[in-house]
Amino acid sequence: MSTYSQTKLNHIAVYVEDLEASNKFYKDFLGLEEIEEPFKDGLHTWYNIGSSQLHLIEQLPWTPPTINKINHLCFSMEDLDGFIAKLKENNISFEDWPGEKGKVNIRPDGIRQIYIQDPNGYWVEVNDEH
Numbered sequence: 001m002s003t004y005s006q007t008k009l010n011h012i013a014v015y016v017e018d019l020e021a022s023n024k025f026y027k028d029f030l031g032l033e034e035i036e037e038p039f040k041d042g043l044h045t046w047y048n049i050g051s052s053q054l055h056l057i058e059q060l061p062w063t064p065p066t067i068n069k070i071n072h073l074c075f076s077m078e079d080l081d082g083f084i085a086k087l088k089e090n091n092i093s094f095e096d097w098p099g100e101k102g103k104v105n106i107r108p109d110g111i112r113q114i115y116i117q118d119p120n121g122y123w124v125e126v127n128d129e130h
Helices: 019-029 080-089
Strands: 011-016 033-035 044-049 052-058 072-076 112-117 123-127
Touching (some): 019 052, 080 123
Antiparallel strands (some): 044 052, 112 123
């Protein structure tokens, strides 16, 4: 058996402009579980995302990345309708894959999905494939 067959996703690193604003989005709004990180420098926050991790890293000076919806993170949740209500309560816009504001996309397999942007402009898909 090849060692490559043992390969698994360890983490995704996302560079952010404002760690505090990003933490509010990923921890307080999306509800991700913060986990211990080794740097303890105020520039890193790590989150548990199932069998992998999301690492937010504040990068100064900030150089805005090229943003494209094709490159996105995706989170699944049981209650997509409840999450959409939370978005509306907080005046956070969402859209479907083609970009129509306030619309839910339905994939060919019946999974419902929406797209939002984090405080840095990165695209995040949220779907109900839970």
